[in-house]
Amino acid sequence: MRHSSTSTKAQRFVHPIDPSTIPHGFTTSATYSGIKAAISPKPAASSSSPSSPPPKPDLALIHSTTAKAPAAAGTFTKNAFKAAPVVLSSKLLVQQGRRARSILINSGCANAVTGKRGMADAEKCVAQVGGLLQEGGVDQGEASTLLLSTGVIGVPLPMDTISKHIPGLVTDVQSPSSSASAAEKWHETARAFMTTDTFPKLRTRTFTLGSSSTTYRMLGIDKGAGMIHPSMSGPKSSGALHATLLGFIATDAPIAPAALQSALEYAVERSFNCISVDGDMSTNDTILALANGAAAEGLKEIEEGSEEYTAFAEELRSFCEELAKLIVRDGEGAEKFVEITVKNAPTRQHAHSIASSISTSALVKCALHGSDANWGRILCAVGYAPLPTNTDGANEAQGWSIDPQKVTVKFLPAKGASQGEELVVLLDGAPQKVDEEAAGRLLQQEDICISVDLQGGQWSGGGAAASAKQATEEATYWTCDFSKEYVAINGDYRT
Numbered sequence: 001m002r003h004s005s006t007s008t009k010a011q012r013f014v015h016p017i018d019p020s021t022i023p024h025g026f027t028t029s030a031t032y033s034g035i036k037a038a039i040s041p042k043p044a045a046s047s048s049s050p051s052s053p054p055p056k057p058d059l060a061l062i063h064s065t066t067a068k069a070p071a072a073a074g075t076f077t078k079n080a081f082k083a084a085p086v087v088l089s090s091k092l093l094v095q096q097g098r099r100a101r102s103i104l105i106n107s108g109c110a111n112a113v114t115g116k117r118g119m120a121d122a123e124k125c126v127a128q129v130g131g132l133l134q135e136g137g138v139d140q141g142e143a144s145t146l147l148l149s150t151g152v153i154g155v156p157l158p159m160d161t162i163s164k165h166i167p168g169l170v171t172d173v174q175s176p177s178s179s180a181s182a183a184e185k186w187h188e189t190a191r192a193f194m195t196t197d198t199f200p201k202l203r204t205r206t207f208t209l210g211s212s213s214t215t216y217r218m219l220g221i222d223k224g225a226g227m228i229h230p231s232m233s234g235p236k237s238s239g240a241l242h243a244t245l246l247g248f249i250a251t252d253a254p255i256a257p258a259a260l261q262s263a264l265e266y267a268v269e270r271s272f273n274c275i276s277v278d279g280d281m282s283t284n285d286t287i288l289a290l291a292n293g294a295a296a297e298g299l300k301e302i303e304e305g306s307e308e309y310t311a312f313a314e315e316l317r318s319f320c321e322e323l324a325k326l327i328v329r330d331g332e333g334a335e336k337f338v339e340i341t342v343k344n345a346p347t348r349q350h351a352h353s354i355a356s357s358i359s360t361s362a363l364v365k366c367a368l369h370g371s372d373a374n375w376g377r378i379l380c381a382v383g384y385a386p387l388p389t390n391t392d393g394a395n396e397a398q399g400w401s402i403d404p405q406k407v408t409v410k411f412l413p414a415k416g417a418s419q420g421e422e423l424v425v426l427l428d429g430a431p432q433k434v435d436e437e438a439a440g441r442l443l444q445q446e447d448i449c450i451s452v453d454l455q456g457g458q459w460s461g462g463g464a465a466a467s468a469k470q471a472t473e474e475a476t477y478w479t480c481d482f483s484k485e486y487v488a489i490n491g492d493y494r495t
Contacts, residue, residue: 348473
């Protein structure tokens with residue numbers, strides 16, 4: 001649907017959270033520490049107006065108060081230039097048996113491409129939080145802290161200002177003050193994640209698992225607006241620019257560490273790894289999850305293979321999809337939210353690769369911004385999409401290829417839209433006569449859906465064996481348009 005120019009993204013997508021949906025056993029605290037001011041080359045203002053709002057938080061700590069450290073899981077960027085917090089958190093997850101007590105978040109400085117100093121600074125942050133937690137009574141083996149950092153690349157963390165503010169955060173999460181409600185504190189923590197984001201991205205939900213009547217809760221925060229094209233995987237057992245996509249998910253369900261990692265990887269592959277704003281993969285992309293089991297004391301941790309695990313994995317996937325879509329909606333300069341579905345491919349990986357190719361095409365994204373139903377640009381991106389290969393370099397679906405004479409492309413109104421109708425622009429490889437007025441009305445909407453049906457493609461060799469092979473898999477990607485505002489934002493290195 002279209003929205004009036006007076007309706008901001010924040011007004012439409014920032015939702016107050018119901019306190020009853022906040023996972024039990026988690027506390028949080030956020031503060032402004034002046035990270036960006038400490039590293040920014042811009043001169044500081046001589047004075048602030050008395051009416052100026054206070055700066056947004058840039059440092060936050062999330063903590064579990066449960067007796068036992070929560071199960072922890074993470075997925076991390078595949079970029080070769082992994083930031084220090086990415087390397088350290090991935091390492092700590094494995095070393096600590098996939099359990100962690102706290103998450104320290106900072107915005108304004110990514111601590112990426114900062115060499116040995118960057119790693120030393122990350123380790124100092126972990127050590128300081130852990131030491132203060134131990135002083136507060138947390139067992140040393142239960143005090144592990146993971147890190148999330150976002151902001152400018154190539155600049156060291158301003159450790160003086162960060163170290164000065166960590167003690168206050170630790171005190172607050174261990175003995176929460178009554179000055180702000182839990183919902184308000186989570187909102188401020190979501191703001192602490194933000195860089196070029198225009199609104200904080202915070203969601204909660206409640207759910208049950210299998211035949212159990214126990215109510216569990218889930219809370220998620222993520223951030224990102226530019227340099228968005230994640231490809232994340234889990235930590236291994238063996239051991240630009242603005243850096244960008246971060247996410248955190250907390251649940252009070254009792255999920256075993258290995259099961260949580262498996263469920264998170266499944267969810268991320270079908271959500272965060274299916275979004276793109278500009279086709280650039282960050283050095284810092286990280287999604288962390290904690291499950292502390294505080295919903296019901298004494299429940300056995302859920303393991304893979306159970307009915308409850310299957311239900312939880314799907315719940316997490318759905319939740320991650322909801323969070324991931326918020327990032328696309330807040331894409332830098334974005335005015336359109338675009339869902340691209342590729343159907344009837346031989347594997348999900350093939351469909352995913354083709355949908356990704358369309359989503360990252362600058363020509364497609366510019367056409368969408370101009371409300372132009374340019375199916376030729378879509379077909380071009382389909383045709384050059386790199387198809388997934390196995391370890392021998394061969395096509396994973398041996399003998400399969402796209403059949404240009406079968407491909408059908410449609411523009412569709414968004415789900416739940418009150419107006420608009422299906423617009424077929426290519427049918428069985430042949431262009432169709434398009435009602436330009438109808439196309440304009442459809443593509444001027446904020447939400448647009450594109451369907452690319454490969455109709456099974458073709459298998460080489462012919463004969464009964466080839467005709468018996470099926471290609472029925474599909475994948476969906478979410479992306480946005482390119483506007484002049486995107487160029488303006490990214491043309492200023494100080495943003």
